[in-house]
Amino acid sequence: MSTTTKAxxxxxxxxxxxxxxxxxxxxxSRAFNFWLFISPFLLGLIVFIYVPIGWSxxxxxxxxxxxxTPSTFIGFDNYTYMLTDPKFVHSLGTFTVFAAxxxxxxxxxxxxxxxxxxxxxxxxxxxxSVFFLPTACSYVAASLIWKMSLFxxxxxxxxxxxxxxxxxxxxxxxxSPDPPWYWLVIVTARLWLQSGFYMILFLAALxxxxxxxxxxxxxxxARRGWQTFRHITLPQLRATxxxxxxxxxxxxxxxxxxxxxxxxxxxxxxxxxxxxxxxxLGQEQDYGAGSAGAVIxxxxxxxxxxxxxxxxxxxxxxxSK
Amino acid sequence: xxxxxxxxxxxxxxxxxAVGLAVAVPxxxxxxxxxxxxxxxxxxxxxxxFHAYGEAGTEQAVKRYAAxxxxxxxxxxxxxxxxxxxxxxATLLTKNAPDVFEFxxxxxxxxxxxxxxxxxxxxxxxxxxxxxxxTSHTVDGKVYGIRMIDDPQFFFYRPSLFEKARVKxxxxxxxxxxxxxxxxxxxxxxxxxxxDLHAIVNPLIWSAGADTLDAKNEIxxxxxxxxEGLKKMRKLFASGHLLxxxxxxxxxxxxxxxxxCAIQFCGMWAMPQFQKALGDDLGVFPFPKTADxxxxxxxxxxxxxxxxxxxxxxxxxxxxxxxxxxxxxKDQEDWATSYGFHIPPxxxxxxxxxxxxxxxxxxxxxxxxxxxxFDNIGWTQAMMSATWDVIADCVREDGDPEAALxxxxxxxxxxxxxLFG
Numbered sequence: 183m184s185t186t187t188k189a190x191x192x193x194x195x196x197x198x199x200x201x202x203x204x205x206x207x208x209x210x211s212r213a214f215n216f217w218l219f220i221s222p223f224l225l226g227l228i229v230f231i232y233v234p235i236g237w238s239x240x241x242x243x244x245x246x247x248x249x250x251t252p253s254t255f256i257g258f259d260n261y262t263y264m265l266t267d268p269k270f271v272h273s274l275g276t277f278t279v280f281a282a283x284x285x286x287x288x289x290x291x292x293x294x295x296x297x298x299x300x301x302x303x304x305x306x307x308x309x310x311s312v313f314f315l316p317t318a319c320s321y322v323a324a325s326l327i328w329k330m331s332l333f334x335x336x337x338x339x340x341x342x343x344x345x346x347x348x349x350x351x352x353x354x355x356x357x358s359p360d361p362p363w364y365w366l367v368i369v370t371a372r373l374w375l376q377s378g379f380y381m382i383l384f385l386a387a388l389x390x391x392x393x394x395x396x397x398x399x400x401x402x403x404a405r406r407g408w409q410t411f412r413h414i415t416l417p418q419l420r421a422t423x424x425x426x427x428x429x430x431x432x433x434x435x436x437x438x439x440x441x442x443x444x445x446x447x448x449x450x451x452x453x454x455x456x457x458x459x460x461x462x463l464g465q466e467q468d469y470g471a472g473s474a475g476a477v478i479x480x481x482x483x484x485x486x487x488x489x490x491x492x493x494x495x496x497x498x499x500x501x502s503k
Numbered sequence: 504x505x506x507x508x509x510x511x512x513x514x515x516x517x518x519x520x521a522v523g524l525a526v527a528v529p530x531x532x533x534x535x536x537x538x539x540x541x542x543x544x545x546x547x548x549x550x551x552x553f554h555a556y557g558e559a560g561t562e563q564a565v566k567r568y569a570a571x572x573x574x575x576x577x578x579x580x581x582x583x584x585x586x587x588x589x590x591x592x593a594t595l596l597t598k599n600a601p602d603v604f605e606f607x608x609x610x611x612x613x614x615x616x617x618x619x620x621x622x623x624x625x626x627x628x629x630x631x632x633x634x635x636x637x638t639s640h641t642v643d644g645k646v647y648g649i650r651m652i653d654d655p656q657f658f659f660y661r662p663s664l665f666e667k668a669r670v671k672x673x674x675x676x677x678x679x680x681x682x683x684x685x686x687x688x689x690x691x692x693x694x695x696x697x698x699d700l701h702a703i704v705n706p707l708i709w710s711a712g713a714d715t716l717d718a719k720n721e722i723x724x725x726x727x728x729x730x731e732g733l734k735k736m737r738k739l740f741a742s743g744h745l746l747x748x749x750x751x752x753x754x755x756x757x758x759x760x761x762x763x764c765a766i767q768f769c770g771m772w773a774m775p776q777f778q779k780a781l782g783d784d785l786g787v788f789p790f791p792k793t794a795d796x797x798x799x800x801x802x803x804x805x806x807x808x809x810x811x812x813x814x815x816x817x818x819x820x821x822x823x824x825x826x827x828x829x830x831x832x833k834d835q836e837d838w839a840t841s842y843g844f845h846i847p848p849x850x851x852x853x854x855x856x857x858x859x860x861x862x863x864x865x866x867x868x869x870x871x872x873x874x875x876x877f878d879n880i881g882w883t884q885a886m887m888s889a890t891w892d893v894i895a896d897c898v899r900e901d902g903d904p905e906a907a908l909x910x911x912x913x914x915x916x917x918x919x920x921x922l923f924g
Contacts, residue, residue: 247921248615250596268910335698335748336763337690354747357698358740358899446585447699447888449895464589465888467611 235480242473250469260474269449270475273457274482280453281434283365284372288430289423292377296384297411310385314378321375321439328371329356329444333363359450368451371440376433380426387422391415424494428487435483454479547575547819552594552601554587554806557755558772558842568827568834575819577603585752588884595811602820605651605806608640608880610922612809613647619812620645624825628849635877636848640807642880648807649828651838652845655871656702656802659759659777660766663784664691668765672788674799676710676735679766679791683744686765692746694739695764697753700898701891702802703768705876706790707732708890709800715882715890720923722915724890725908732793733897733904740898756780770804771867772843778863787866789874803875805845846871881922889914 237250242260246252264270299309316324332340335354342352355363395414404410416423438455445451452460454475462472553565562581569577580601582590594600595617612618625646629637636650665671668686673679683693696703708715711728739745746764751757759767760780768790769777777785789799808828810820827834832852839847840858846868847853859868889911896907 248592248596248611248617330750333748334750336746336750339748351743357747360900447701447891447895448899449892450900460888463593464586465592465884467592467885 238473238476240473241469242477244470246468246470246473248467252470256470260470261478263471264475264478267471269452270454270457270461273452273454276451277435277437277453280368280437281431284369284434285427285430287369288373288376288380289426291373292380292426293384293419293423295377295381296388297415299381300385300388310382313381316375316377317379319375321371322443324371324375325440325443328367328440333367356444356446359448362450364445364451367444368440371444372437376430380430383422383426384419387419388415391418427494428490431486431490432483435479547816549575549577549603549816549820549823550580550599550601551577551823552580552582552591552604554605555581555583556772556843558776561842564838564842568831568838572823572826574826575816575823577823592884595813600811600814602811602814602816603824604809604811606648606809607804608648608807608878609883610642610880611883611885611918613642613880614922616812618647619810619817619821620647621649621810621821621824622646624821624829625649628829631849631851633848633850635803635875636805639878639880648809649824650805650807650848651828651835653803653805653848653871654770654772654845655867655875656706656768656770656804657787657789657867657870658766659756659769659773660786660788661759661781661784662786664765665786672786673791675791675795676732676793680735680739680742680744682766683739684742687744691762692764693744693766695746695749695753695758695767697768698747698749699891700736700740700894701887702753703736703790704887704890704894705802706800707736707793709802709876710790710797711793712797714876715879715886716919720881720919722912722919725912728794728796730904730908733893733907735793736894736898737901737904741901771864771871772845774844774864774867776843785863787863787870789870799874800876801870801874803871803877805848805878881919883918883922885918886915889918 241250241252243255243257244252245254245256245259295313299306299313302309333355334340334342335352335357336342337346337352339352339355341355345353353363355367391414395418396410399410399414400406404413435453436455437453438459441451441453441456442459458472458475458479460466461475462469551565551569553562555562562579565581566579569579584590588606591604591606595604606612622645625632625637632650633653636653637646640646640648640650660672664686665682668682670682670685671678673682679694686693705715708724708729711726711732713726713729714723717723746758749758749763753768754770754773756767756769756773756776758764759769760777789801791799808824810817810824814820832849835847835849836852836855839845839852840856844859844864844867846859847856853859858864892914893904893907893911896902896910897904
């Protein structure tokens with residue numbers, strides 16, 4: 183409280199800012215505030231993220247079957263096992279196919295939606311909300327709807343009803359990998375769930391492009407449509423595009439819910455997280471091998487992200503525009 | 504401007520409320536969802552874990568039995584998810600593990616010290632149990648679980664549709680494939696084996712004259728007859744006469760009772776529901792022989808009670824299990840015959856179960872006695888999942904059965920090496 187009196191003696195000029203600072207007194211130190219604001223998040227981060235990661239690394243060097251407090255150290259055996267396990271290696275392949283398809287498709291669909299909504303003169307808020315709403319739906323709920331009503335294999339499934347009008351036989355969309363209809367189910371579910379969110383990001387970026395640029399381009403003789411889009415809009419969206427691609431890639435790496443819920447007891451269509459779930463938490467209860475797989479996967483994600491950041495200049499701020 | 508700033512304020516307070524909620528909801532869930540909150544004070548708190556039975560009244564029945572127990576407060580966790588085993592395995596590693604749970608006999612739970620020795624509970628009434636149900640729960644002379652119900656699994660079919668298509672009850676897998684073809688019409692598929700076909704793996708093996716493991720705990724399923732069976736199964740899968748992608752799985756009677764198929768692989772438990780929906784238009788037959796060298800088979804599945812050996816109240820849990828699953832014969836009979844139909848593993852109760860003595864239930868019991876194969880405690884979840892991969896690789900996908908079985912051998916041998924050295 184003594185600090186208050188000191189404040190009263192202060193010269194008038196900085197007095198405007200002083201009371202606020204001195205009111206906090208000793209606690210006003212930057213370091214204290216830093217830790218005050220950071221610590222809840224840091225604590226959460228340590229307890230829920232870093233400790234589990236550390237534990238996982240620890241487990242990956244042990245023979246941990248049916249236990250998370252193992253005692254038999256086995257060195258790199260789990261890593262050798264995972265890297266020579268055709269299922270795990272195959273799951274990385276599955277992920278690559280999935281990412282190679284879903285990332286550009288979602289990027290294009292959400293950009294397309296954003297351009298359409300951006301050009302609307304009325305009902306813009308309505309359409310923005312309509313396209314954004316699926317984001318609020320859970321992957322599990324959507325997967326169940328996709329599996330049981332849209333793409334159910336029986337005659338009254340929605341898709342089978344539709345193709346039935348054209349005289350086609352019922353298709354069991356999720357039963358067999360040949361033809362791989364299950365990708366259609368997975369990709370459409372994910373597009374429906376994701377596109378709206380990325381559309382909002384693109385919409386914000388579109389609204390940030392100064393109108394003068396388009397005016398200048400028009401004066402220089404640029405035709406509206408493709409030419410303006412190719413040379414003005416797209417370059418202006420570069421930073422957002424980079425961020426969106428990065429987020430999509432991470433989301434693809436994290437893909438779990440729809441694969442897990444749509445495909446039962448398959449040996450195909452299993453991205454790494456699903457494979458690791460079955461290894462560690464599912465039937466096998468092999469926490470050692472599962473953790474080794476998780477560490478390998480984390481290393482891969484870090485590598486790809488760094489590489490992509492270097493390639494596309496994400497995080498370099500203004501200059502990347 | 505004021506409008507803008509006030510809307511800013513609104514957004515912020517909404518955000519704050521949202522963050523508050525996001526923090527509060529999981530916390531609240533932590534508080535109430537551990538399955539131990541409900542008891543009313545005095546006595547020991549016990550938790551029991553069950554998978555969700557499909558028959559109406561089962562959950563209430565389990566809770567009713569538990570409520571009648573006076574020496575402890577027993578809370579029930581009723582797990583509705585499809586992968587009960589994953590849930591159970593994961594929970595058993597935590598502090599929230601149930602004290603008592605139902606599962607199937609699997610040796611890895613014994614080896615990892617997760618299930619308690621219940622020999623002293625079973626010994627006084629050992630003679631009353633079906634000997635196979637004792638054997639399947641025994642490791643090195645100790646009994647680790649108490650069988651509650653035996654559930655034979657076989658085919659249900661509609662005789663009226665068989666008559667119309669002039670099909671007789673199939674005695675070989677080839678005849679089943681042919682019957683499926685003749686029974687398939689525009690709206691009805693011939694056969695339903697479940698969406699992922701995992702339920703018929705063991706019957707397919709047994710009906711080929713093979714077994715999962717032999718007496719020395721070595722692989723016994725990798726035989727030419729099983730390969731032949733897998734090839735036939737692929738033919739059936741690709742024929743278009745198999746119901747696939749149905750809204751409910753094989754254990755639910757809906758596919759047959761709602762007319763999606765003419766034959767369904769299911770279990771004795773669903774018999775009352777089938778009878779209610781189809782009346783007398785219902786018959787049963789075992790899984791037909793896969794190859795000439797084989798013999799029809801029925802999987803005598805079922806559920807058993809286990810005590811968590813790492814729990815805080817092992818003795819209290821054992822006492823509860825003894826009280827309910829050894830002493831309370833009335834409840835045991837109620838559990839086996841009042842909801843779905845199950846065969847009581849104890850002969851004294853089976854003798855009283857009049858509902859299973861005549862008509863179709865009696866035929867089910869006959870299949871159980873004549874063609875039944877019980878669980879092998881050495882055949883674990885990881886091995887089962889390896890055989891499910893075989894079905895995925897060479898029945899649902901057009902792979903080579905030999906290659907699929909080789910892959911399975913590697914996985915099963917890895918497990919066997921860990922369990923038996």
